[in-house]
Amino acid sequence: MPGLAGSTATFATIEACDAAGIACYSGGQFELGIGRTQVQSIASLCFPDGPNDCAPVMFHGATPERLEAVTGPVTPPAGHVGFGWDAPTPANAV
Secondary structure, X not given: OHHHHOHHHHHHHHHHHHHHOOOXXXXXXXXXXXXXXXXXXXXXXXXXXXXXXXXXXXXXXXXXXOOOOXXXXXXXXXXXXXXXXOOOOOOOOO
C-alpha cells in the first residue's frame, strides 16, 4: 500500500476506509527489504485481521532448491525499535 499511495497518504486512506467501514488490503508485490517490512508493519498495526499477500522477508533470496520456511512466531531482537529487523532467511540462517 505505501508504494501505491505514498507514506502519509497511506495513513489518510486507512483512516478514511476505517471511518467508512471498508476493509483494507495490503500487498507487497514489488517491495523488498525495508519496503516489505513497512508494508507488514502497517498491515499488522492498522488492520491486523485484514487480507494481505505480504510474504515474510525470510523468502528474500530463497530458491526452490534451498527454501526452508520457519513455522511459528519469529521473536524480534531485544530492544529493537522501528520497522523490521534482519529476520532469518535461507541466505543468512546460522
